[in-house]
Amino acid sequence: MTGARLWLAAAAAMAAVLAVPVIAQAPPPAGAPTMIGPPAPLERGPAVPQPRSDTDPPLAEQIVTGLSQDEVDITASFTGSDILIYGAIRRNEPVEDGTSPGIIVTLEGPSQSVTVRRMGRVGPIWMNTARLRVGAAPDFYAVASSAPLDQLLDPDEDVRHRISPTLAIRALSGTVDVEDATAFTEAMLRIRTESGRYRVDEGSVQIVDETLFRADVVLPSNLIEGDYRARIFLLRGGKVVDRNTVPIRVEKVGIERWLYRLSINHSFWYGLMSLGIAIGAGALASAVFRMLRRG
C-alpha cells in the first residue's frame, strides 16, 4: 500500500473524529487496518489531543494528531524506517485574521552526553587540543515544517519551545570550559547533520485545505534504542497556537534484543560465548580445510 493512500484513509478517519466532539474511534477504513489502533490511553497513542486544564482559555484552533506507528522494532535486517505523522486542525470558529496555519513536526531521540574535540597543530602533528562537553544532546533530531522556519516561527517562540536543532542542543548544554563554545556546538550540529542524525526539512509538511496535514520522517539505519518523542506544533502568525506530544518507543527485538541484554546483564557469559564461537569457528575451518586437502 502506498503512503499516500494510507494517509488519505487516515485523514478520512480523522475527519470523522473531528465531526464528533467526543473522542470516538472511527472504524478503520478498509485497506488501512494498521493505521489506527484501538483507542489508546491519553498520554500515548494515535489521534489523541493534548490534555488541557479547565482553566486554560478555549482555543480557537486545536490539532488532532496520529502516527503510523508508535513503536519501531529494530530487527537484524533493520535498515531504517519511515514514520508518518498526520493529523487535522480543528476549529471551533473560523479564523479570519488573514494568516494561514503552519505546522512544525519535531522528532527527537534519547539524549546522551557528547564530547566535542578540536584538533590543533603541535609541531608537525595534528592532535586534539581543546574539548567541550555537551551535557545532553539528542542522538537523533528531525524538524519538518510546512514552510521555512523563519517564516513560521518567531524567534522567541522558537526559544520557548526549543524547536530548531541549535536550541534543542544548547538548551541542554552542560558547563562550558572553552572560550568559543559556539564554534564547538556548531561543529557538532554540522557533523551530525552530515551524518543524517540531525535534519531540518523545511516545507516537507503538507497541509491540505488548511485542515489536514501529514509529515513523513525518515529514521536512519543507525538508530539507537530508547524513548523517542514526536512534537507537533500548530502555528499562526509566528505564534504556537497548539501543541501535541506523542511518545515513540524504539526497541531491539528478537536476536538483537537477546544479544544486547545478554552483553549487559551477563557480560562474562557473553564474553565466553564470543570466545567459544571464535575458537569453534577456527577449529572447524581448520578441520574442513584438512579434509579438503585430503579429498
Next chain:
Amino acid sequence: MQIYLPIAEVSVNALTLIGLGGIVGLMSGLFGVGGGFLITPLLFFIGIPPAIAVATGANQVVASSVTGVLAHLRRKSVDIRMGVVLLVGGVVGSTLGVGAFNLLQRVGQVDLVVQLSYVVFLGFIGLTMLRESLSALMASRSATPPRRRLHEHSWVHRLPWKMKFRTSGLYISVLPPLLVGVAVGVLAAIMGVGGGFIMVPAMIYLLGMPTKVVIGTSLFQIAAVSGYTTLMHAVSSNTVDIMLAVLLIMGGVVGAQLGTQLGARLKGEQLRILLALLVLAVCARIAFDLVVPPSDIYSIAAK
C-alpha cells in the same frame, strides 16, 4: 545485504564484513600476525565506533589465530614452551596497558598515542626487517654462501635463568621472552592489536628463533592474549559485538587457512620481505594522517 549490529547499533553490509575478515585472515595465516593492526582501522573506516572496533577486532583475531595455530601444530612448528613464557609476560603487560588506555582516554589523547606508537614501532620494525631479509636473500642467491653460525651470541645469552626451548633449538634465559611478552601485552591493550607484528620480529632478531617456528608460536601467543583481551572488554565495557565478530570470523578463518598454505610455499626471507613491506605501508599511511591537516578539525564522541 544489510545487517543491524546489536551492540554497535549501526547497519552495515554483511558481505563487506566477510570480505574484510578474509583479507585480514589471509595476513594472519601468511605472516603469523593476528591482523589487528589492519582490522581495527578498517572497521573505523566503515563506521563502527572505535571502542567496539577494538574489542570485536580482538575477538576476530582469536578465531583466525586459532585456525592458524592448529595448522602449525600439525606441522610441529609451534614452540609451546616459548609460547607459554611469552604469554605470562603478555597477560601482565595487557593488564598494565588497559590501565594506561583508560588514563589516556580520560585525557582524550588515545588516538594520538596509538597513532604515534604505530608509526614508531612499525617504522622501526619494518625497516629492520626489510634490510635484514633483503641481505639474507642476496646471500642465499650468491654462488658460495658464506658460512653462517647457527646464531650470534649477544647480551641476550649472558642472562641468568636459562631454559631449553627444544622446538626452537634455543638455550636462553627466560628474561628476554618474558620482557618481550610484557611489552607486546602493553602495546596490545593500548593499540587494540594482538601484537604479532611486534612479536614476530622480536622473536627472530632478539631471541634468535627460526622463522618457521616463529609464526606458529606467535599465533599461539596471540590467540591466548586476544582471547584474554576479548573477555576483559566484554566484561568491563560491553563492547564486543558478537554479530560483527561472527561475520568477520566467517571470512577470517577461510582466509587464514589459505594464508597458511600459501605461506608454506614461500621462503622465510620472502615472507619477511612481504611482511616488512606491509608494515611499512601501514606505517606510512598513519604518519601521513598525522601530519596532513585533517579534513575536519572537530570530532564528536557520545557516551
